[in-house]
Amino acid sequence: MSLETRDAEIARIFARLKVSETGYPPRLFDARRTEFKKRVSKTCLELECSIAFINLLKSKGSDNANHAC
């Protein structure tokens, strides 16, 4: 068998492999998706809290500064 034929055979097998492989089992995918969405919400909440806290500190800082004046 020539090199070209053998390479064509390899390419054909790869193409078959691509379509025949197992996909993400739906239950696993759904569970992982839900977990990721929760993680996103938690991260967003934490960031919002941090920003609010920093703003609070800043405003307290400027209040104190105003008092000093």
Place this chain on the structure above:
Amino acid sequence: MNDVVSLLKAAQKLDEDALTAIFDQYAPAIYKYTLRLCHDPIQADNIVGDVFAQLLEQFAAGKGPRTNLRSYLYQTAYHLVVDRSRDNQHTAPLEVAVDRLDRGQLTPTQTQIEERVMMEALISAMNSELTDDQRHVIILRFLEDFSLKETADIVGKEVNNIKVIQNRGIAKLRKALGLQLEEM
């Protein structure tokens, strides 16, 4: 393409819909890729979780990919698989694919039987004959359709090095397939 760019921009700002859309778009492919490498559905699923957790952490820290999100996700998955395979050596990858081929057909034709034998030979060669580097490169190039440059970025090597690894891997697969054909 613009959709991916705008999705990425929104995700960088921690837009929840954009992040979920990225998960929906890429998680199945990352799972398949990881399963090809680690051969364990549970580990593949865990790695998907870790890949997206890392992406989120990066975005939250104001870092993360600015372009080519797909390569970035595969790169993260690749490193996680490599790190874990050092602790946990598994063998037996794409065999599941072969089992699925004849499903639904009670009596396979001669051509199908021959094709199955060839596929098993190729898969066996990928597992036993190729080095880890060769297997990673062949999977990224021929099953995931990444370019030489993208593959080089993912595995952290030079393009010329990838070409050499790929050619050596293909040569081994050719040889394995040739031997199989001689037996048939």
